Amino acid sequence: MSNDRISDPSSPLILVDGSSYLFRAYHSPPHLTNSRGEATGAIYGVINMLKSLVRQYSPEQMIVIFDAKGPTFRNEMYSEYKANRPPMPDDLRTQIAPLHKIIEAMGLPITAIEGVEADDVIGTIADQQSKLGNKVLISTGDKDMAQLVNEHVTLINTMTNTILNPEGVETKFGVKPEQIIDYLALMGDKSDNIPGVPGVGEKTAVGLIQGLGSIDNIYQNLDDVAGLGFRGSKTMKAKLVDNQDQLKLSYQLATIKLDVDHGITSDKMFIQSPDKEKLAELYKECEFKRWLAEVLAGNSNSEPPLVGSTTKPANTSIDDQDEDSSIDAVSINKDLYQTIFTLEQWQSILAEINNAKLIAFDTETTSIDYMDAELVGFSIAYELNDDIKAIYVPLAHDYEDAPEQISLEQITPSLKALLEDKNISKVGQNLKYDINVLAKYNLTIKGVVGDTMLQSYVFNSTATKHNMDALALKYLGHNCISFEDVAGKGAKQITFNQISIETAAPYAAEDADITLRLYKYFDEKLQNIAPLNELMKNIELPLMPILSHIEHNGVLIDADQMHALSSEFSIKLQELELKAHEIAGEEFNLASPKQLQVILFEKLELPIVKKTPKGAPSTAEEVLLELSHDYDLPKVIMEFRGLSKLKSTYTDKLPLMIKPATGRVHTSYHQAIAATGRLSSTDPNLQNIPIRNANGRRIREAFVAPQGTKIVAIDYSQIELRIMAHLSDDKGLLTAFANNLDIHKKTASEVFSTPFEEVTKEQRRAAKAVNFGLIYGMSAFGLARQLDIKRGEAQSYIDKYFERFPGVLTYMETTRVNAEKQGYVETLFGRRLYLPDITARNVPRRKAAERAAINAPMQGTAADIIKMAMINVYQWLTSNDIQGVKIVMQVHDELVFEIDENLVDEYLPILTDLMESAASLKVPLIADSGTGDNWDQAH
Template sequence: MTDSKKPPFILVDGSSYLFRAFHGLPPLTNSKGQDTGAIYGVVNMLKSLIKQYNPTHMAVIFDAKGKTFRDEIYKEYKANRPAMPEELRSQIEPLHTIIKAMGLPVIVEPGVEADDVIGTLACRATEHGIDTLISTGDKDMAQLVNENVTLINTMTNQIMDIEGVNTKFGIPPELVIDFLALKGDKVDNIPGVPGVGDKSAQALLNGIGGIDAIYENLDSIADLSFRGSKSMAAKMQEYEEQARLSYTLATISIDLDIDYEIDALRPKTPDNQQLQRLFAEYEFKRWHSEVSALLTGAGDSNDSDSSDASKQNEDSSDSPTALTIDKSAYEVVLDEKQFDQWVEKLNKAALFAVDTETTSLNYMDAELVGISFCIEPGIAAYVPVAHDYPGAPEQLDRDRVLSALKPILESKKHLKVGQHIKYDKNVLANYGITLDGIGFDTMLESYVLNSTAQRHDMDSLALSYLGHKTIHFEDIAGKGAKQLTFNQIDLAEAGPYAAEDADITLRLHKVLWEKLNNIEELKQLLIDVEVPLANVLARMEQQGVLIDSQQLAQQSQDLATRISELEKEVHEEAGEAFNLGSTKQLQHVLFEKMALPIIKKTPKGAPSTSEDVLQELALDYSIAHKIMEYRGLTKLKNTYTDKLPKMINHRTGRVHTSYHQAVTATGRLSSTDPNLQNIPIRNEAGRRVRQAFVPRDGYKFVAADYSQIELRIMAHLSGDKGLLDAFAQGKDVHKATASEVFGVSLEDVSSDQRRSAKAINFGLIYGMSAFGLAKQLNIPRHEAQKYMDLYFERYPGVLEYMDRSREVAKEKGYVETVFGRRLYLPDIKASNGARRKGAERAAINAPMQGTAADIIKMAMIKVDDWITTSVSDEVTMMMQVHDELVFEIKEAHVEEHMRNIVSLMEQAAVLNVPLVVEAGVGKNWDEAH
């Protein structure tokens, strides 16, 4: 078969080779101490296979975590196997990433073993007339061998066809399962029949036939010529149940219900940029050189083909030339003369990179330990001011350094670039310096180029765009509880680390800015939106917000009381006490003891107790409703009422969140410590938490919120006349939709009809199916489908927009917001149906969500400019949550300034429908919302 002109379908038993590479090859680690031997062994094997066979179809299959159906049948299955060593476990995820970057499909199917997936795919390939080569070291796979299926052990280069199975096992492939069932398998802990070995199993199978034939002809066993044949019939009879169990355990499934089409399992063009980064990270030098050479020769040719989503994702990281940096050229500034020289260099520089080194990632608590600069690639310096380890050299006075740097740092004329420079701005603000002249931020440049391609931290970006492995903080500070703070790190290590940060930042900017310069819309988003917004967010973060800790303490007590009551009520309904926080105990009580219907199962086959499952059960069972309430209140207490008072800053008496610009795929902001985005608003307990957010004396809170902004954006993007007219005339759009869908006048729309129309309007934004709508409205699926069909009849532009968005995504690999932000969808052509459908839903929703994110960012910049230039002593922008901005306004000017805020927000962008902002006033956040 291997000599056939038609290249075969290769199925690789990834798990088998992972274990064999780990145990069979010498240990290998990179300079960071990461284990890489198993990765190297498997990738080397894959490269050899591809080179030798050039397959038209190929997939690499791995075992999933957790138990399989065999564990359910026989609890002792594979029980003898020791736990996977951490040295091997740590290599699995990187290996998967590398294989995918090689362009090879990776399959990990929960609840079954890799063998079963391979068996099923091999069977399907045979049905399609495709020859299959299974690459494995697992002898059990011999049962799959036939005229169309062959095995290869790449480590020994041995090929096993039908004749090869006969030679190795002394039986044909169709009796391999029976052979394993009789003799058992110590590795997998398949029991077999005691006393049956290779020779007796071969004699039984060749003399009589398979397991069924043996049990139909037990009397014939004594006539066979092998040792113990006379007593074997009695033994076989005694252990019949065990033999048949072993047969089941040894049988590889060939009929799994898995969502993989053979024709879709084809090698794709390798992502050589990502491979270059990965080979650099894991220090596979020969492969890194090979890929780098390919990239250097290929230039930017791949970028011209926009039909492939994977190639579109490469746009953000064209081939970097491997970077060699002479760190010995960096300066550590310890004397006045040297420092003065650097101040002069900064004064003359058209652009320089700046980076602070501190004692904490918390910008409010961080103390400045030093500051680094770079004026040209390779020309960088670190100015330490607070290293206090034993034997530390004398350093320049921090006040003296900051005083000299203040005019430059605060100058708009001196252009700066940083990596996540908002943090540096906040740290310097603690020392009375308002960092200005911020022209660029490499984190934001990378994020604007492609929000989904990779992480946007410096270490990742340096590997991706420069081919350079930076000094990691853990390399010089250690890990865990014994990790040093920067002030404790010897300058011999701290200096190169800090100077490199500035150097790499400047080098990254040059590469990223060149890319952005070629895409005008993205360039404008960076300069007009993201970079100015970082300044706005820094001011909001420094300002912080007051909270009433006494009120939160009372709420915690009230929540604890209610949580305890719910726990008792659930225990009473269940008829026993158990831990509501234990998924296992909850599964036992709900689905075994109380026999509630199983709505959904986890990947491991256990009944799910997820939120959506409990919501459905709560319609008929009060215990599910109480468990949901228990979970919600427990989370609220642990996350907010208990935690918020502990987060009050000792200097300001306020809570200071951190806003993140480079996290979500769509451009929306997120926040942490505390997360302001997740405080519930639809239940009383969540609203009470908002009541603890209060303005200072003499001020009121004003909350201004965009009304139905994503529906308005849908009207703009789709250009649907019906929707445009409804918004232009200021109609209640849900009522208008109900009127159209249900064929009644606006005045006759019932509350139920409006509720249904609202579900349709918002459901379509998020790609809801008729099944999902039926579930939400608690109506039959066919009725929900009828509603959706009527909707699209009345609003045909919406359906056209949805179809167009999916097609554009497939063609380009991304969709865009109104303002040109690109939202890449790497799964838009995925062979896995669920992932592909998810990407198609995102293609419809992401432009709306992304445009809404862009609009509120523009509004924040516009409002902040008005505040800082006109009313800074009367208005403060406090918080941003989704489509809402919260302000603290002097009581005497509330009405006037609220009108200005609403007007500015409504003018933030011009769409084909009016933007509408609703605002409220209150003595706390809840009251204002």
């Protein structure tokens, strides 16, 4: 290697751990594919991080190092090295070659050396440069690299934007860089399958090293180990003695080589001019349209990364307006972040905040469950002299030696005044959660003008996940500090009150800062798309506090009834299991797909309906359903599965979810999950309790009315078919609904050429399957399977339907064509659903997109209508100060109330009318109602 020094001593040589980047990008959103269905998300993520790194440091020299294919010297040393790692996913492996080509075309030096890992190549180059006195910056998320740190070599983790110098290593790990190998060897590494010493974790390793130094010194002073005082120190000597050979091996495995023959001279480290023609070709292949446009316009990798590439996420799309704009990565100035410890500091900063016209607000709590969460602190961001300033106010960090903090009681009057001041506009990210938490402290937020999660969802429900980290990365080009970065992972994760304020404050302040930036970004975007802006302001944003109100109301569950059902279901499951064993002629685990495959397809030799991606016979529900028409065992298995799911999901679980403070179950409603606009609920999920199933109805019986009240359920009648009539303008459907005819009976009359009065129950059932099947884009094959008839007969039903209702066929064809042209479909109120697969070459994917195109306007319009109904009802309740009426649940097209029993007759007609007047269609919007002592009776 040449002894030339780096030409600019202030600019470090950057060594990028390409393999670390690759896996990080693969597991992070957005998960992208191009129009051919080829995965491109890892490519996009790595290139985006490299562009960001180049922009941040403007280096002259930089090398991207990847692991080479095949085993390394460590595998020869220890055959079990990394043996527990799963094979690389196919959709990641296919991205490696094009990624390498793009990096080369960008002019960035790239290498991979067989027989060693990227760590070893990086270690060798860093060591050589360090000995020359040159600065080296290693970009990685791998803790093993900390052993390379010295006065010339530092590490940067671009996900957290944290830099580790020698002091930083000691602060983070508790040991010095030169002790990192000892530290890693003692602990071992599960991910790499390095054995270490059993019973030695992070704290024990630190205790040994801080007490006795290196591993060699530990073994020279084994008798001193017991006196070190860490947990388990008295028995540690025996473990060290028993595992000395294993520890020696672990030390060798954990040591990064510093003598790799890499052949990279200093002249090969310089960043070259990009090959724009090649880059354009590669970007075009991956469908990175913005980056392609940038290259064609003459820009290079020295430009800011264009976050929000128009590569399409799998089964999603990117908004057309989004495609036309280039977004520079934001510049965050964390010097403008401040932690507020005293009342004097709070009062001083409060004057500044009160002069702001717009603030972002965010809480930090002890739990993601709003009913259990306790307030730990809060952050506020606001604009000051064209800069964004953010503060974090810790209130209840209670770890050992935590500094003194303001109490919430001290600042409640001024905080309450700030939050309730309508003249100061407030924004947040998933602000409903913050509203729920603050309600426990009698604090409310007024003047809410935006929620970035909802803005993103309205802007494009399928472009990305709508959590803040994903939005910041996609739309602002910023990698946020993640919760795991500050709280740890898995079993070792701590709650926010246990996190040091020094660590917590930048995380919390950044949350508010990024939220404010995202709000401004989305507000500008939505202002340019009037229907979406109206949807945000008139439906999604007003609905948010209403959902919070419903969540706090909760619903009453009869726990004793649930327990009794669980016991009954247990007995029934045992009976079904015995019956299955009897049919099979042997015992087997009904919950094991592998054992079930053997019984069904090898022993009983049932026909194989479908195979898994790996070629094994499928035992999926649709397969069992088809087989159950002719065979008993699949029917029993299906009944067992269904009952088992009801037991585990509801009868066992719901009693455990009753909150002691209220005696009720409190779900969480989500506005930004389902692409079509439908609400979903979790913890518990109240949307999926069956109503057409006897056991499901029995579960609904346990949702009860408190004494002196009734459960009232009001739901829309055949709302999606009514919306189909409105959208298709079909005369037959419009007439049937206008005359309040039974639509399924009317369809049966037309399809089967039978007088309306003579339609049989069986004909009506078949017509119902046709009606709902067609609005979900069902094929003749699917209809035949559902009705258990031949495909030709099913096709004749469909043909006759379209003959009698031609407007429906015209609507479907027009919708397909428009979806292909626009890339999206719309609800009646302007909500968009993007459909990237609508032009896919893969026929099944394209057909699925076409079915979604037909159904989404109906399902999405129905979702919009129930949301508008909730707003109507809530406004009536609050504006008239109505007492004795609670909304306790929203399930699909239904609202469920608790109403004082002596008020039901008075208020039920009003509530029904409010729901029926939520929207104006070409056919009547009908809401059916029921009343009872429990939810099932109310149907």
